[in-house]
Amino acid sequence: MKTIKKKSVVNNTPVCQVRIQAISDTMSILSGKWKFHILGTLIEGESLGFMDLLREIEGIGSKMLSKELQDLESNHLISRTVKDTKPITVKYAITKHGKTLAPVIDELAKWGIAYRQSVHG
Amino acid sequence: MKTIKKKSVVNNTPVCQVRIQAISDTMSILSGKWKFHILGTLIEGESLGFMDLLREIEGIGSKMLSKELQDLESNHLISRTVKDTKPITVKYAITKHGKTLAPVIDELAKWGIAYRQSVHG
DNA sequence: GAAAGTACTTTCCAAAAGGAAACTACCCTG
DNA sequence: CAGGGTAGTTTCCTTTTGGAAAGTACTTTC
Numbered sequence: 001m002k003t004i005k006k007k008s009v010v011n012n013t014p015v016c017q018v019r020i021q022a023i024s025d026t027m028s029i030l031s032g033k034w035k036f037h038i039l040g041t042l043i044e045g046e047s048l049g050f051m052d053l054l055r056e057i058e059g060i061g062s063k064m065l066s067k068e069l070q071d072l073e074s075n076h077l078i079s080r081t082v083k084d085t086k087p088i089t090v091k092y093a094i095t096k097h098g099k100t101l102a103p104v105i106d107e108l109a110k111w112g113i114a115y116r117q118s119v120h121g
Numbered sequence: 122m123k124t125i126k127k128k129s130v131v132n133n134t135p136v137c138q139v140r141i142q143a144i145s146d147t148m149s150i151l152s153g154k155w156k157f158h159i160l161g162t163l164i165e166g167e168s169l170g171f172m173d174l175l176r177e178i179e180g181i182g183s184k185m186l187s188k189e190l191q192d193l194e195s196n197h198l199i200s201r202t203v204k205d206t207k208p209i210t211v212k213y214a215i216t217k218h219g220k221t222l223a224p225v226i227d228e229l230a231k232w233g234i235a236y237r238q239s240v241h242g
Numbered sequence: 243g244a245a246a247g248t249a250c251t252t253t254c255c256a257a258a259a260g261g262a263a264a265c266t267a268c269c270c271t272g
Numbered sequence: 273c274a275g276g277g278t279a280g281t282t283t284c285c286t287t288t289t290g291g292a293a294a295g296t297a298c299t300t301t302c
Binding site for chain 3: 049050051054062063065066085087088089090
């Protein structure tokens with residue numbers, strides 16, 4: 001009979017479980033190569049069209065942009081509005097909820113900048 | 122002749138470029154399914170062996186754990202110390218540098234918790 | 243009526259990521 | 273000398289991710 005003798009200690013508290021779940025949630029929502037880039041751009045730019053984003057986000061292709069925008073919209077972090085112009089245009093904007101990510105993005109940027117400095121000297 | 126007429130505006134400032142690079146650096150260092158989980162565990166647990174981590178981090182396999190630990194060590198976020206015990210044991214610990222990630226991890230957790238609450242109500 | 247702009251979608255493919263299971267190798271205890 | 277513990281590595285496989293290129297569809301401008 002196989003018996004596991006030791007068990008998890010550190011991560012076994014309710015507080016830890018909630019934190020682990022929360023980080024997993026966050027990273028799942030922000031998964032993929034371009035989410036932060038798109039969100040950062042929309043936080044700065046307020047309201048941009050599809051082609052604007054394609055130009056702002058260097059390297060992204062239309063397929064990925066389209067897919068990432070859909071993901072972000074489904075999580076209510078950005079909004080998509082079709083304007084009745086000629087030709088019709090679409091405006092993507094950060095939502096109130098999406099703006100709450102600003103501190104998260106700031107921390108990531110801050111850490112990355114500090115990391116660079118500590119590595120190069 | 123194909124000509125691109127409009128150019129990037131929002132992300133074209135030096136400040137933005139540095140931020141974009143910094144976030145990309147950070148996410149590349151913390152890439153993969155398990156990095157935050159491992160770091161979080163080591164921040165809490167201070168010093169754990171390979172088998173301890175395998176038990177703490179539910180779902181991870183030894184291959185992934187081994188690989189992720191190597192990644193983190195190569196970026197000086199954790200340390201690996203072979204203890205001259207019988208049988209020899211290995212202790213993984215968070216480094217001083219690794220601890221600087223605590224605010225980043227906290228922000229991610231905080232946001233994830235708030236997200237859950239805003240979704241369910 | 244051709245060119246260029248809007249906003250995408252589709253197809254096809256390559257590379258990266260991740261996991262289960264087995265295997266190595268060494269040590270201690272009963 | 274079997275069983276269980278230490279710390280991994282290796283193999284084989286599936287899934288996921290991401291990108292290039294082309295296509296769709298409709299409109300305005302020259």
